[in-house]
Each structure stands twice: as structure tokens, then as C-alpha cells.
Amino acid sequence: MAFAINRLSFPALVVTLALSCVAGLARPAAAQDMAFRQAVAEAAYGNEAVATFYRMRNYQPLFTGSRDGRRRSALINALATADDHGLPSGRYDPDALKATFQSAKSARDRGRAEVLAARMFLQFSTDIQSGAMTPSKIDGGIVRVLPRRDPLLQLQAFSKSSPAGFMNALPPKTHQYNALMAEKMRLQKVLRHGGWGPTVGSGAVKPGESGVAVVALRNRLIAMGYMGRSASQSYDGKLQKAVQQFQIDHGLAPDGVAGTETLGEINVGPEKRLAQVIVAMERERWSNIPKGKRHIEVNIPEYTARIIDNGKETFATRVVVGKNQPDQRTPEFSDVMEFMVINPTWNVPRSITIKEYLPQLQKNPNAVSHLRVVDSRGRTINRNSVNFRQYTAATFPYRLKQPPSQGNALGQVKFMFPNRYNIYLHDTPSKSLFERDQRAFSHGCVRVADPFDFAHALLEPQTNDPVGLFQSKLNGGSESRLNLEQPVPVHLQYRTAFVPAKGRINYRPDIYGRDARIWDAMQRAGVKLGAAGS
Known part of the structure; x- marks a missing residue:
């Protein structure tokens, strides 16, 4: 042959x-x-x-x-x-x-x-x-x-x-994935039937008012499913209630006033919402792993951390996440929380030391006096003996530390899941930031609004007196470590579209622009919005 x-x-x-x-x-x-x-x-x-x-x-x-x-x-x-x-x-x-x-x-x-x-x-x-x-x-x-x-x-x-x-059995078998898929189908039908109608004018619309803008607002919310059909031309109680529910679903203060921010979200078209849903489905596939019977979820754009036990939310708290700066955005990954540090010392990251504090020390050696200057052997250095101006970002040989205190940048407790990114959850003395709707202010770590309650919830499986156990360590004043007998998986997620266990779909702004980049990549790969029945 x-x-x-x-x-x-x-x-x-x-x-x-x-x-x-x-x-x-x-x-x-x-x-x-x-x-x-x-x-x-x-x-x-x-x-x-x-x-x-x-x-x-x-x-x-x-x-x-x-x-x-x-x-x-x-x-x-x-x-x-x-x-x-x-x-x-x-x-x-x-x-x-x-x-x-x-x-x-x-x-x-x-x-x-x-x-x-x-x-x-x-x-x-x-x-x-x-x-x-x-x-x-x-x-x-x-x-x-x-x-x-x-x-x-x-x-x-x-x-x-x-x-x-x-x-x-191949797709993720989660409530979130199935609900997102159902929302995708619904939005495609909305697109097939022409969308949600005209947008609402840019001026604020308030309860008690009437006129063209009120009618446009009413019609838009009816089309979006937030209220039943109505012929009323005034901003009445039904319309105010619909606006409040919309605000809750979009992470806005539910004051019932259709102000600039609320109208901006109301005027977002179904095409953009559909793209958010499709990206959220892709993200669900990226994290298609067992989350753990007990686990922690941090949704970065929602500024929220939750403890989930056997599929049910048992604790939730507001959080502050990283600023929208290249080296300060909170990363997305999963790890395992192993312990908490009570009355922590803040070892200032070198990036913060050389970018923020070294310039201040060069101008005034007594600046940032709440921080100790420490050498490579851990000895505290007398600031007056150092000429800070002789150093650059590359040659600065010292570290900065803040001892335990109520004013410590980490607050009075931090929650550790050791990782290569040096990201963790922690308390903060800057409580006022939690009152804001948009909370991207940290250097990357996640600040917790209710850290003591969070600690108590984490300790509940291992003691009959979680409050007493935690308080005994806290009252000691010195830094101490408290291990979790059952380590808890932590999932740092980024969901601008998500469906709660009860209620309609929620949307949040794409604070880091990540979803926009993902959607661009998916479109280049051939993913299309489409429309059901088309």
C-alpha cells in the first residue's frame, strides 16, 4: 500500500x-x-x-x-x-x-x-x-x-x-442563574414589543405635581411593571409608592421623589438592562462552584455583605469598597475566612506609605503623628532623627504602623482570609460614609458598617455566647487573634444585575466599568441581545 x-x-x-x-x-x-x-x-x-x-x-x-x-x-x-x-x-x-x-x-x-x-x-x-x-x-x-x-x-x-x-446538568443550578435567564427572556419580549416607551424629562418630578412629566413617569413605570394601569395625571400615592419600589430595586434612597438620579435610572433602556443580565449570567458561570453551606457574599456594586446559611440570608450589612482608581478597586475572587483579629495593628501597605504619607513626611516630619515609623527590625524610629527628603519611593527604608485604638484605620476588628492581594474585611472609624448611596472610598479592602454584629454572627456556630467571647477579647485592648473553628468561604462578587430570593430584579451602576468591558468582549465573540420570537 x-x-x-x-x-x-x-x-x-x-x-x-x-x-x-x-x-x-x-x-x-x-x-x-x-x-x-x-x-x-x-x-x-x-x-x-x-x-x-x-x-x-x-x-x-x-x-x-x-x-x-x-x-x-x-x-x-x-x-x-x-x-x-x-x-x-x-x-x-x-x-x-x-x-x-x-x-x-x-x-x-x-x-x-x-x-x-x-x-x-x-x-x-x-x-x-x-x-x-x-x-x-x-x-x-x-x-x-x-x-x-x-x-x-x-x-x-x-x-x-x-x-x-x-x-x-451543565448550566449552573442556582436560583440566581435561573432567575437571570427568566429575566433575559422577559426583556427580550419587551424589546420585541418596542421597549418601555418615551423617557421622562430631566427635571425632578415630585409628589403632588401634575402635568406632562408626571404622565410620562407614570407611563414608564406602568410599562416597567411597577404599577397597574392608571389614568391619573397627578403624582399621587400610587405613583409615589411605585417610585419608592423602583428606588429600592436600584439601590437609591426610597424617598419617593423622582429626582435627577432616580430619573437617570428610570430612563435606562431595556437594551442596557438586557446586556447587564447577560453579563451577570456569564459571571454566574465563572463562579459555578459549591459556595459552601455557610458562606459570605460581598457584592461590590451593591455595597453589601451577607452571610448565607443553607441558601438563606442570615445577616447583611452595608460596606464600603475600593475607589474607582487603577490600584484601589476591590478585586473579585473567592477564598476562605479563617480568623479575625481584634484590636488590630494597621501595617500601612507600602503603596499607601510611599504615595500618600511619604510626601507629607517630607514636608513635615511630624505629619501623620498617629503612625509610628518602624525600621526593618521592628524598632520605632525617632522622626526627628530622619531626613525624609533624602528618600524616594524606591529607597524609603521604613514602614509605618498604627497601634490598636478606636481611631485605628482598621477599626477594632478585621476579618482575615489570607490572600495574595492583601484584601480583607474590617471595621472603620469613618462611619459617616455608610450613610451614602454610593460607597466606593477605600484603598481596596472592604469596610463593614456593623463589624461587631458581623463578628457575633460568625462566632455563633462555635459558642453559646458569641457576644461575650468577642467582648472579652475586645476589652483586653491588645491585639489578639480569634480563630473560626469552621472556616467560612468568602466570595467577592461584582453583580450589577441580581435577583433577590424574594422580589424583582435589582440593578446597580457599573462602578468600575467592568461589566461594560465584559459586554464588549462578549459582543466581539458573537453574543447578541436578540429579541424573543425574532
Whole structure:
């Protein structure tokens, strides 16, 4: 048998040579089998998982065999749902795959169809389980480790499972994901029917008023589902109640007045809201991991931290997050809280030391007097003995520390989940910031409005007297560590669209611009807004 080596990939050549040595002058069925194997080897070349999978199963088909009809149907049906999940459906074309199956008459054609199906399966299963995008390539502040499955193990698991059941189990099985998907469908119907109608004028609209702006506000809220149909042209109690509910759902002070900020949110169109929902679904796929029976969720744009026990919120508090500055935005990742430090010392991060405090010390050695200047051996240095002007940001040899006190920048307790980003939750003496709607003021860490109550809630599983245990450490005055007997997973998230356990969907501003960058990347990958029924 002659071989045109320059026309065959190396794996295909190996398979063909091996088969010819065994079969000799092959019978027709054996020749068909050899042609199928050769085609699979050729088509799988360059994809190690696919090539290994078929080699391990002796090139037996998974999709194209006479008994594989249910598996073919399950895959094609799942691929057809890609748009429903806000995925780039062009990556896996179910119609093209179906046509390839139908037109595969020869053994070689079946081999190529086999590998095409395997590749589409792997792409789709990866995308719908753990996200179609790679977040770290979109924004450096998203440092989450994606729950990517091993592709070889994925193929092996599919080969041993109920096809339809396996495909149905791929998306995240959370209340949040299902609710977002339902909201996506609803918004697409809204778009199909023309949106929410005219926007409301830019001037504030207040209870008791009447006129064109009130009618526009009423009609907009009716279209958005915040109130039933009404012919009233005055800003009455029903309209005020609808405005208040809208404000609650958008993180605004529920004063019932349609001021500039409230009208800005009311005038956001369904297209933008749909994009937020699709991005939120992608984010859910990025964090498609067991969260923990007890865990902490911090939603950065919502400025809220929660303790979740067995799927139910048992504690919530307002938080302050990082400023919208390149080196101060709070990153997104998951870790495990192991302990709390009571009466903490603040070891000032070097970035803050050299950017904020060194210039002040160069002007006045007695500036920031609440901080101690410490050398590499931990000894406190007399400021008057140091010429701060001789140092640059690169050469400054000292560290700054703030001893425990009620005025300490970390407050009286910090909650530790040791990580490479030096991010943690902590108390703060700057309580007034928690009264603001927008709370992005920190250097990256998360400041907690109710730190003592938070500590008590965390300690409840390990003591009958969490308040007494915490207070005994606090009253000691010196820095002390209190371990959590059961460490608690912490998830720093960024959700500008989310659905509470009860109530309608909530939206928040994209304070760091991360969702906008994600949506741009998803559009470039082929994700479209679409409209239900279009």
C-alpha cells in the first residue's frame, strides 16, 4: 500500500500503518473501519483531549454509531439553547452539525463528523459550565480562578451518562442563574414589543405635581411593571409608592421623589438592562462552584455583605469598597475566612506609605503623628532623627504602623482570609460614609458598617455566647487573634444585575466599568441581545 505522506498528518499515518499491518488485504467492513479511524485521527490532530479520548476507546464512535441517536439529539438540542444562555452561538452551530451528520455517507465523512461533534461538545460544555470568556483577559481586577473541567474527563463522563440528563446538568443550578435567564427572556419580549416607551424629562418630578412629566413617569413605570394601569395625571400615592419600589430595586434612597438620579435610572433602556443580565449570567458561570453551606457574599456594586446559611440570608450589612482608581478597586475572587483579629495593628501597605504619607513626611516630619515609623527590625524610629527628603519611593527604608485604638484605620476588628492581594474585611472609624448611596472610598479592602454584629454572627456556630467571647477579647485592648473553628468561604462578587430570593430584579451602576468591558468582549465573540420570537 502506497502513502502520500505529505497529505496525511502524522497521527493518521500511524493509525493507517497499524491497521494495514494487522488487516493485510482488508475486507470491505474492515476497510470501512480503518477509514473511519484514520479520519478521526486526522480530524482530532492538534486537540490532545479529543485525540486521547478516541485512542483510549480504540476509535469507537460516540456520536455517529447506529446506537448513538440519543446522544446526537441531546447534543444538537443543547446547542440550540446557546442563545437562551447568552452564549456566542456561532461557536457551535447545531444546524451545521445536524447537516454534517445527515450528509456523512462514507466512513471518512463519519469520522470527520464524529470529531466535529466532539469539538462542539467540548466548547459548549466548557462555555455553559464555566463561562465563554476568560475574565483575566478582560479586566485585571477579576482574578477569579475559573472552574474549568478537564476536557478528557468531560468526554469520558458524557460517554457514560444519560445524554439528555448530562447536557441538562451543565448550566449552573442556582436560583440566581435561573432567575437571570427568566429575566433575559422577559426583556427580550419587551424589546420585541418596542421597549418601555418615551423617557421622562430631566427635571425632578415630585409628589403632588401634575402635568406632562408626571404622565410620562407614570407611563414608564406602568410599562416597567411597577404599577397597574392608571389614568391619573397627578403624582399621587400610587405613583409615589411605585417610585419608592423602583428606588429600592436600584439601590437609591426610597424617598419617593423622582429626582435627577432616580430619573437617570428610570430612563435606562431595556437594551442596557438586557446586556447587564447577560453579563451577570456569564459571571454566574465563572463562579459555578459549591459556595459552601455557610458562606459570605460581598457584592461590590451593591455595597453589601451577607452571610448565607443553607441558601438563606442570615445577616447583611452595608460596606464600603475600593475607589474607582487603577490600584484601589476591590478585586473579585473567592477564598476562605479563617480568623479575625481584634484590636488590630494597621501595617500601612507600602503603596499607601510611599504615595500618600511619604510626601507629607517630607514636608513635615511630624505629619501623620498617629503612625509610628518602624525600621526593618521592628524598632520605632525617632522622626526627628530622619531626613525624609533624602528618600524616594524606591529607597524609603521604613514602614509605618498604627497601634490598636478606636481611631485605628482598621477599626477594632478585621476579618482575615489570607490572600495574595492583601484584601480583607474590617471595621472603620469613618462611619459617616455608610450613610451614602454610593460607597466606593477605600484603598481596596472592604469596610463593614456593623463589624461587631458581623463578628457575633460568625462566632455563633462555635459558642453559646458569641457576644461575650468577642467582648472579652475586645476589652483586653491588645491585639489578639480569634480563630473560626469552621472556616467560612468568602466570595467577592461584582453583580450589577441580581435577583433577590424574594422580589424583582435589582440593578446597580457599573462602578468600575467592568461589566461594560465584559459586554464588549462578549459582543466581539458573537453574543447578541436578540429579541424573543425574532
